[in-house]
Structure formats: C-alpha cells, structure tokens
Amino acid sequence: MSQIPLLDLKAQYQTIREEVRQAVDKVLDGGRYILGPEVKALEEEVAAYCGVKHAIGVANGTDALVLALDAAGIGPGDEVITTPYTFFATAEAVSRLGATPVFVDIDPQTYNIDVKQIRAKINSKTKAIIPVHIFGQPADMEEIMAIAKEHNLFVLEDAAQAMGSEYKGRKIGSWGHAATFSFFPTKNLGGYGDGGMITTNDDELARKIRSLRVHGSNPESKYYNSMIGYNSRLDELQAAILRIKLRHLDSWNDARREKAALYDELLKDTPVVTPYHADDRKHIYHLYIIQAEDREQLVGHLKENGISTGVYYSIPLHQQEVYKSLAYEEGSLPTSEYMSKRTFALPLYAELSNENIHRIVDIIKSYYANK
Structure with a gap:
C-alpha cells in the first residue's frame, strides 16, 4: 500500500530541479551569500507581485512579525488584537516586544478573526491589529482597515500562509500598513530553509525595518548604529531558489x-x-x-x-x-x-x-x- 504524504516537497523539486541547480550554481560562483543581488531582485519581484512599494527580506516569518511590529513602535504596555486560532508565532512576536496579545474569536466559516468582535476589545492600550489569513483564505481586510482607521491602529497582515491569495481583486500583502510572509519549506512559496519577507507602502517603516534587520545600522555604514536591532537577513541561496519558485x-x-x-x-x-x-x-x-x-x-x-x-x-x-x-x-x-x-x-x-x-x-x- 503506497503512502500519501500531507505534502510532497520531493515531487515539487523534481519539476524545477534544473532551474534550481542553475540558480544555486550562479550564487556559489558569484561568491556573495548575504543580502546580495538575488535578495535585491527577489524583493523587487515580491513587491511587484503584491503591488506594493517595498519588500524587505528577513531570516524567517517570525522575525518578519517582530521587526514589523518593532518598526511600528509596538512595545511594553501596548495591546495587540489578534486571533487565537493560528501558529504560536503570531502572538509570540507581540509578547517578544513586551506587548500583550488580546485574542478575538474566529468566524466559524472562514476560521479568520471575527471582525464583528474586534471593536469590543479596543481600549486606550490597543495599538495594532494582526489579522491572520489562515490556511490561505484572506481575512475581511476592508472592515479591519475601517476599524483601524477609526481608532488609529496599525494593521499588520500575517500572510505566512497566504502568498498569492486575493481579497476583492487585490493581492494579500497590500492591504495593511505592512504584511509578513514566511518562506518555511512547507509554505505555498517555500524555500529550502528558513526565510521571510515584509511588504509595505510606508517609506519610513521600510527604512526602519531595513535598519533593524542588520543590527539597527545605517545601510551605508554598517558600523553606525542608530537603533538596537537584530541579525535577521535573508541569504542569497534562499532568495535565488525563491525567485525560481515565485515564477511557478x-x-x-x-x-x-x-x-x-x-x-x-x-x-x-x-x-x-x-x-x-x-x-x-x-x-x-x-x-x-x-x-x-x-x-x-x-x-x-x-x-x-x-x-x-x-x-x-x-x-x-x-x-x-x-x-x-x-x-x-x-x-x-x-x-x-x-x-x-x-x-x-x-x-x-x-x-x-x-x-x-x-x-x-x-x-x-x-x-x-x-x-
């Protein structure tokens, strides 16, 4: 009796094997392995794909959440509304910054955060909402953005499971003030290792995230540090592989x-x-x-x-x-x-x-x- 796996990454690899090997060889021949031309090209391609101004590659999807929230100024004493029906990283990122996750129940049909219950959880400490596009189906972003505008809240789309999905004809990753993606191998767009991406139309937020991912340094001078940052960089090999996969x-x-x-x-x-x-x-x-x-x-x-x-x-x-x-x-x-x-x-x-x-x-x- 043959086994049927939940996901077969070997089968996928066989369909793109030569493309991937050529891309990997190109990186190895070039000798540039961190934040090089492949990362820059992938960022440009993801930004174009999602219809946003900026895409910033980071080490993984969890870091993407942390860096985006940090750049938005979320910290101790703040509350962030999100869903309890998701992978732990969504709430973990909030807690990692000293803020408190506030959980709102889900819609029984879509499994996404129930927008009708969000307003009741908003108070003077609330600073952000993180809707999760769970299992690849977008949350109700139009209503979420309306609530956020009404209360001056930052909206971060957790799109770890939703690369390529759309809400009302617009790509997910372009609705919130920022969005985060995971390139964990099992994702629809997955690398052969860890990786993540943040998308945004906010120039200042993008600038801060680019600095935070390299220890809070100035991109023009890595020994000049204006913030306490992180070491969270997408590597060239993963970017090269993801560029191949993005085409498919x-x-x-x-x-x-x-x-x-x-x-x-x-x-x-x-x-x-x-x-x-x-x-x-x-x-x-x-x-x-x-x-x-x-x-x-x-x-x-x-x-x-x-x-x-x-x-x-x-x-x-x-x-x-x-x-x-x-x-x-x-x-x-x-x-x-x-x-x-x-x-x-x-x-x-x-x-x-x-x-x-x-x-x-x-x-x-x-x-x-x-x-």
Missing part, C-alpha cells in the same frame, strides 16, 4: 484550487465539513482543512490506510501554558475552542494526483460506512 507560484496555487474543488465535490455527501470559500476572495489552500466530530478516530483510520494528515490547531493560543496569566476562561472563545477539537488537514499539493484524491475520499467514506 500562480500555477501551483491554481492546481491547489482545482484539487480543493475536487475534494469539495467528492466529500459533499459525507458527514465532514469542507472548507468555506468566500466569494470575494481568492483562497489558495495552503491547507485543505475539514471538520469531523470524531476527528481522532477518522485521522487514525486514514493513518492505518497510508494517508498522512495534520491537526491545526489542537490548542488555541489563549489556552497555551505560556498565556495562562492572561486568564482566559474555558469557553471564553468558544468557536476557536470548538474548531481546535474538530479540524484537520488532508493531503493537498500541486502534484497530488486526482486518483489519490479519490482514494483518500474513498477511505473517508469507508470509515463512515463501517461505523
């Missing part, structure tokens, strides 16, 4: 959307809940997330039949050990808590065959038939 990103995302549509069709008569896709956004299905009442048993059945799955996210952030001091009671964010017990990802990647999707769905149907 839209076609890979289109393939993901087609395969998600096939899953939707095949699963429509089963007890599982398939992903909701809002009409005014382009979902790029970083993960294909379904809901099941008996998740653990279904996941076990799939595993027994050679199908890999992934649980996202089993413990919402407000219930993490490190945030016990924030005193969120059980049931305080009921939708996030409910989804954390039901949701999981099925295999999805551009190279996944339709035949294997049929096999995965048949195994799900066999589970329910035998109950």
Whole structure:
C-alpha cells in the first residue's frame, strides 16, 4: 500500500530541479551569500507581485512579525488584537516586544478573526491589529482597515500562509500598513530553509525595518548604529531558489484550487465539513482543512490506510501554558475552542494526483460506512 504524504516537497523539486541547480550554481560562483543581488531582485519581484512599494527580506516569518511590529513602535504596555486560532508565532512576536496579545474569536466559516468582535476589545492600550489569513483564505481586510482607521491602529497582515491569495481583486500583502510572509519549506512559496519577507507602502517603516534587520545600522555604514536591532537577513541561496519558485507560484496555487474543488465535490455527501470559500476572495489552500466530530478516530483510520494528515490547531493560543496569566476562561472563545477539537488537514499539493484524491475520499467514506 503506497503512502500519501500531507505534502510532497520531493515531487515539487523534481519539476524545477534544473532551474534550481542553475540558480544555486550562479550564487556559489558569484561568491556573495548575504543580502546580495538575488535578495535585491527577489524583493523587487515580491513587491511587484503584491503591488506594493517595498519588500524587505528577513531570516524567517517570525522575525518578519517582530521587526514589523518593532518598526511600528509596538512595545511594553501596548495591546495587540489578534486571533487565537493560528501558529504560536503570531502572538509570540507581540509578547517578544513586551506587548500583550488580546485574542478575538474566529468566524466559524472562514476560521479568520471575527471582525464583528474586534471593536469590543479596543481600549486606550490597543495599538495594532494582526489579522491572520489562515490556511490561505484572506481575512475581511476592508472592515479591519475601517476599524483601524477609526481608532488609529496599525494593521499588520500575517500572510505566512497566504502568498498569492486575493481579497476583492487585490493581492494579500497590500492591504495593511505592512504584511509578513514566511518562506518555511512547507509554505505555498517555500524555500529550502528558513526565510521571510515584509511588504509595505510606508517609506519610513521600510527604512526602519531595513535598519533593524542588520543590527539597527545605517545601510551605508554598517558600523553606525542608530537603533538596537537584530541579525535577521535573508541569504542569497534562499532568495535565488525563491525567485525560481515565485515564477511557478500562480500555477501551483491554481492546481491547489482545482484539487480543493475536487475534494469539495467528492466529500459533499459525507458527514465532514469542507472548507468555506468566500466569494470575494481568492483562497489558495495552503491547507485543505475539514471538520469531523470524531476527528481522532477518522485521522487514525486514514493513518492505518497510508494517508498522512495534520491537526491545526489542537490548542488555541489563549489556552497555551505560556498565556495562562492572561486568564482566559474555558469557553471564553468558544468557536476557536470548538474548531481546535474538530479540524484537520488532508493531503493537498500541486502534484497530488486526482486518483489519490479519490482514494483518500474513498477511505473517508469507508470509515463512515463501517461505523
């Protein structure tokens, strides 16, 4: 019985192998490995792709969040509104700067932050909102930006899972005051190591981020330091690889959307809940997330039949050990808590065959038939 992985990076590599090897050889032959011409070119290409003035490469997606918030002046005593249904880094970046994450529950259809609940959490300490475009579906950015304008708040899009997605015809990464991307290998646009990017139309914010990523130094004089910064630089090898992958990103995302549509069709008569896709956004299905009442048993059945799955996210952030001091009671964010017990990802990647999707769905149907 052949195994079907949640994601097959080897299969993707085979489709671009020669392009990647030529790009890597070019970097090695050039002898420039940090913040060189490949990084500069990637930054220009990502800025053009997202439709913004600036893109700044950093070491990883978490650093992207920290540097963007730091450059915006977020610090001790400040509160930042975000979602508890996301990877830990979103809130961790807020806490790393001494600020406090304030969690707002999620919309039960999109899994994104519920914009109808944001205003109730705003007070004099609130300085920013971080919407997360979870699983590749954009958050409701128009309403979020309206709320932010009303209360003079900084908006940072956490677009780690959403490179290539769109909201009302505009690329994600161009809506907030800034946005952050992760190039972790499993992302739709992933490197062969760590990497991250910040996009913005704000000239002064971009200047500060470029300084912060190199120890707070002046780009013209690395031994002149005007701020306490970080060592967070995207390397040339990753940039060269990401430039190759960026050329393929839209076609890979289109393939993901087609395969998600096939899953939707095949699963429509089963007890599982398939992903909701809002009409005014382009979902790029970083993960294909379904809901099941008996998740653990279904996941076990799939595993027994050679199908890999992934649980996202089993413990919402407000219930993490490190945030016990924030005193969120059980049931305080009921939708996030409910989804954390039901949701999981099925295999999805551009190279996944339709035949294997049929096999995965048949195994799900066999589970329910035998109950």
